[in-house]
Amino acid sequence: MDVVSLLTLLLLAAALAVQPWSVLASVLLVSSQGGRAKGIAFVAGWFLALTVVAAAAALLYPAEPQKTAKSASLSVIELAAGLALAVWVVVSWRRPARPGGGNEPKWLGRIDSMSPLLAFVFGAFMPNYVLVVAAVTEVLKDGLSQGRTLFAIGAWLVISSFGVAAPLVVPIMRREDPAAAHQRWRTWLLANGHRLLLGVLGVVGVALAVKGTVGLLAA
Numbered sequence: 001m002d003v004v005s006l007l008t009l010l011l012l013a014a015a016l017a018v019q020p021w022s023v024l025a026s027v028l029l030v031s032s033q034g035g036r037a038k039g040i041a042f043v044a045g046w047f048l049a050l051t052v053v054a055a056a057a058a059l060l061y062p063a064e065p066q067k068t069a070k071s072a073s074l075s076v077i078e079l080a081a082g083l084a085l086a087v088w089v090v091v092s093w094r095r096p097a098r099p100g101g102g103n104e105p106k107w108l109g110r111i112d113s114m115s116p117l118l119a120f121v122f123g124a125f126m127p128n129y130v131l132v133v134a135a136v137t138e139v140l141k142d143g144l145s146q147g148r149t150l151f152a153i154g155a156w157l158v159i160s161s162f163g164v165a166a167p168l169v170v171p172i173m174r175r176e177d178p179a180a181a182h183q184r185w186r187t188w189l190l191a192n193g194h195r196l197l198l199g200v201l202g203v204v205g206v207a208l209a210v211k212g213t214v215g216l217l218a219a
Contacts, residue, residue, distance in 0.1 A: 001142045001152070004211045011204040012135045013156050015128075017163035018196050022046070022126045027186055028111040029119055030167040039168045041116040045123030046164050050157050053129045057136040058153070079212025085205030089198050123164070132160075 030039035114122065139152045 001139075001144065004207065004214065005138055005142055008204070008207045008211060009135055009138055009152070009156055010159075011200060011207055012131050012138070013159040015197065015200045015204055016131045016160040018200055019126070019128065019163065020190075020194055020197055023163045023166070024186060024190070025111065025122065025126065026164040027167045029114065030170070031183075032112045032114075034116070036168070037116045038114060038119040041120040042123035043161065043165050043168065045120035045125075046127055047157065047161050049124040049127055049129075050132055050160060053127075053132045054136050054153055054157060057133045058140060061137065061140045075212045075215030077212070078208045078215065082205045082208030082210070082212060086202060086209065089202040089205060093195065093198050093202075126164075127160075135160075 026039060026042055029035055029042050032038060135156050136153060139149055139156070144152065
């Protein structure tokens with residue numbers, strides 16, 4: 001796997017790991033009554049969904065090797081997707097925020113009463129599946145051995161789950177006052193999470209554009 005492909009995979013994992021609403025939902029679940037069970041259920045649903053989508057993407061990926069024409073077409077798609085993503089990030093970044101912090105979704109207020117089963121289902125619906133398919137495709141088109149392919153996809157799934165799993169570690173690392181730590185996370189994510197995600201997606205767009213350009217020059 002070349003450096004650009006590895007960088008693209010890491011950036012896709014980071015983009016999924018820092019999804020602000022997903023991490024915030026995990027923080028609120030863990031800090032609610034019976035939070036540990038809810039948090040574990042949420043992360044389990046999240047990881048199961050990633051695994052199912054990754055397996056489906058791998059099964060649907062064409063088995064025949066890419067021909068030169070197909071490789072060139074794929075490079076054009078990567079270049080176009082990277083440029084489109086970069087433009088979207090720039091437009092979203094420059095768009096003024098709503099006054100008064102009106103971007104907080106209504107479901108945040110319902111988390112305290114959420115059962116572990118509902119938290120599991122909730123976790124399964126939170127990931128951005130497009131990023132999962134893009135990452136699996138990135139791994140498979142490099143033509144690695146079966147063992148290395150499984151390892152790469154498995155490692156990507158784990159890294160992508162760091163964000164939602166992190167709140168579960170806070171009570172272990174900060175036993176004296178985990179609630180205060182969770183509250184700081186909530187405040188920071190509401191204030192900065194969207195821009196953090198846009199920053200990561202912007203780098204992903206640049207990486208895809210560079211990879212597509214390199215592929216076209218090499219075709």
